[in-house]
Amino acid sequence: xxxxxxxxxxxxxxxxxLRLSCAASGRTFSSFGMGWFRQAPGxxxxxxxAISWNDNTYYADSVKGRxxxxxxxxxxxxxLQMNTLKPEDTAVYYCAVDVYYTGSYYLPGEYDYWxxxxxVTVSS
Numbered sequence: 001x002x003x004x005x006x007x008x009x010x011x012x013x014x015x016x017x018l019r020l021s022c023a024a025s026g027r028t029f030s031s032f033g034m035g036w037f038r039q040a041p042g043x044x045x046x047x048x049x050a051i052s053w054n055d056n057t058y059y060a061d062s063v064k065g066r067x068x069x070x071x072x073x074x075x076x077x078x079x080l081q082m083n084t085l086k087p088e089d090t091a092v093y094y095c096a097v098d099v100y101y102t103g104s105y106y107l108p109g110e111y112d113y114w115x116x117x118x119x120v121t122v123s124s
Contacts, residue, residue, distance in 0.1 A: 004023070006021065012085055012120075014123065019080070022079075030053065036050070058105050063082075
């Protein structure tokens with residue numbers, strides 16, 4: 001059974017940093033794309049970043065230059081380093097795995113398995 005567990009969320013002041021981790025189990029994920037999404041209260045889930053099986057990276061314009069996605073295949077873990085955080089980054093952050101790639105890492109429907117989410121709160 002595939003399981004994704006996020007960690008590393010918390011409360012941070014604007015301008016600060018956090019590193020989210022997503023530990024995967026149940027399969028070997030080195031052949032799959034991985035993504036991070038977020039959802040703020042009253043808003044739709046939105047794309048944040050993704051990393052392909054061969055380490056190509058993709059970012060939403062709103063986080064480009066501030067966030068960095070990486071993966072450690074030996075640990076079956078994907079990371080999201082978040083720097084220069086802003087209050088508008090406040091959301092629940094979810095990681096996801098794309099087993100059956102069909103064309104766009106930017107869409108939630110592309111992904112096959114999801115974690116339970118971790119809360120990130122940025123105070124002003």
